[in-house]
Amino acid sequence: MRPKSPVSDINHTKNHSFKGIAMSIFPVPLSDTDNTLMWASEADIEVAARDQLRNVAALPWTHGVRVMPDVHYGLGATVGSVIAMSQAVAPAAVGVDIGCGMTAVRTTLRPDQLPDDLAGLRHRIEASVPVGFAMHNGEARTIAGHPDLASRYREVMTGYQELYAGELTPSARTGRAQAKASGQVGTLGGGNHFIELCSGDDGRVWVTLHSGSRGTGNQLAQVHMEIAQGLSHNQNLADRDLAVFLAGSEQMEHYLHDLWWAQGYALLNRDVMLAAICDELGRAIPGIGFDAPIRCHHNYVAVEVHDGEELIVTRKGAIRAGAGDMGVIPGSMGTGSYIVRGLGNETSYQSASHGAGRRMSRRAAKRQFNADDLAAQTAGIECRKDLGVVDEIPAAYKDIDAVIAAQTDLVEVVARLQTLLCVKG
Numbered sequence: 001m002r003p004k005s006p007v008s009d010i011n012h013t014k015n016h017s018f019k020g021i022a023m024s025i026f027p028v029p030l031s032d033t034d035n036t037l038m039w040a041s042e043a044d045i046e047v048a049a050r051d052q053l054r055n056v057a058a059l060p061w062t063h064g065v066r067v068m069p070d071v072h073y074g075l076g077a078t079v080g081s082v083i084a085m086s087q088a089v090a091p092a093a094v095g096v097d098i099g100c101g102m103t104a105v106r107t108t109l110r111p112d113q114l115p116d117d118l119a120g121l122r123h124r125i126e127a128s129v130p131v132g133f134a135m136h137n138g139e140a141r142t143i144a145g146h147p148d149l150a151s152r153y154r155e156v157m158t159g160y161q162e163l164y165a166g167e168l169t170p171s172a173r174t175g176r177a178q179a180k181a182s183g184q185v186g187t188l189g190g191g192n193h194f195i196e197l198c199s200g201d202d203g204r205v206w207v208t209l210h211s212g213s214r215g216t217g218n219q220l221a222q223v224h225m226e227i228a229q230g231l232s233h234n235q236n237l238a239d240r241d242l243a244v245f246l247a248g249s250e251q252m253e254h255y256l257h258d259l260w261w262a263q264g265y266a267l268l269n270r271d272v273m274l275a276a277i278c279d280e281l282g283r284a285i286p287g288i289g290f291d292a293p294i295r296c297h298h299n300y301v302a303v304e305v306h307d308g309e310e311l312i313v314t315r316k317g318a319i320r321a322g323a324g325d326m327g328v329i330p331g332s333m334g335t336g337s338y339i340v341r342g343l344g345n346e347t348s349y350q351s352a353s354h355g356a357g358r359r360m361s362r363r364a365a366k367r368q369f370n371a372d373d374l375a376a377q378t379a380g381i382e383c384r385k386d387l388g389v390v391d392e393i394p395a396a397y398k399d400i401d402a403v404i405a406a407q408t409d410l411v412e413v414v415a416r417l418q419t420l421l422c423v424k425g
Contacts (some may be wrong), residue, residue, distance in 0.1 A: 070357025099266025122260030190425030331400030
């Protein structure tokens with residue numbers, strides 16, 4: 001079971017109110033299931049996602065499924081789902097970006113202490129943190145300046161040698177995969193991953209970032225999913241993507257070993273990026289201070305006790321929201337994020353959404369919108385406004401305020417953040 005992540009000591013909860021969605025509406029059951037509860041209206045979930053949820057709910061190992069308000073169709077398994085299994089784990093229920101998650105840090109700055117033109121800060125961050133397909137040439141320079149990170153980096157990269165999936169890929173056998181894993185520590189990637197400076201309604205500037213285990217986690221997940229699909233007990237599944245490993249098997253032992261490593265790698269990746277960002281901000285704005293970081297995975301596995309039973313819980317696009325757990329729930333590059341505190345609602349397996357969730361696919365967003373639309377929807381925000389990130393346009397995402405309103409029994413809002421600067425790959 002993963003250790004509880006360190007959190008900041010924020011105690012300035014705002015009295016946020018949300019209109020239009022009553023607490024009594026959710027959760028609601030998913031039709032044709034007897035073990036699935038949702039914090040979303042069934043009519044608002046696309047048919048393909050509903051089919052995915054029913055398929056996983058029907059697996060003989062599934063104890064229960066919980067569906068978050070940011071739910072949408074995903075490759076392998078539904079994004080925004082919490083799946084509790086007995087004596088089994090489905091690699092696709094975690095996905096390929098193992099350990100993907102969020103980090104947020106409150107600074108000592110007020111928004112009016114930032115430069116009027118944030119372009120310089122964005123370029124400094126982009127120069128320090130490779131984005132998209134870019135990576136470091138070997139170890140990130142930031143690591144040497146932070147002894148705690150250097151120690152963790154050495155431990156993680158030593159652990160790479162012990163990965164079971166590593167020996168199954170040609171690139172691993174030649175050493176290329178390990179070199180790539182090393183160079184990708186402290187890199188953002190692309191897609192919905194981002195770095196932001198935000199203005200909080202607490203009067204402070206915040207740093208938020210979203211990334212995962214990069215190509216290494218993807219490769220490990222793909223290898224193990226292929227192994228699972230070849231096992232005899234998975235041959236008659238309604239959806240072969242939901243193949244599972246069974247407790248007590250060598251295959252499950254190997255998968256969990258590699259998964260725990262990848263979750264640690266993803267957390268290290270975010271911590272190295274955060275250190276690089278804070279170093280750049282410190283050089284640009286002398287005297288700036290930083291609170292303790294809030295960290296949360298939202299694509300991960302944990303061993304937890306629910307309903308009096310030890311279960312293997314996979315959260316794909318969901319965060320843990322145990323009582324007092326701090327979390328970050330982002331919207332889009334135009335809408336900012338929420339800092340939240342978990343309420344420990346056992347009905348949801350102590351979970352909450354991981355973000356706003358997409359309301360249209362990347363392909364559909366590219367068909368419908370252009371760079372002018374992106375510029376209009378991100379007016380006043382320092383960010384890329386070109387065709388390369390149109391698939392991340394705010395209109396492609398659900399309303400983050402409505403998503404938060406649908407889960408007032410799962411989390412309480414600590415701060416509402418508005419994006420000022422956004423870095424994307």
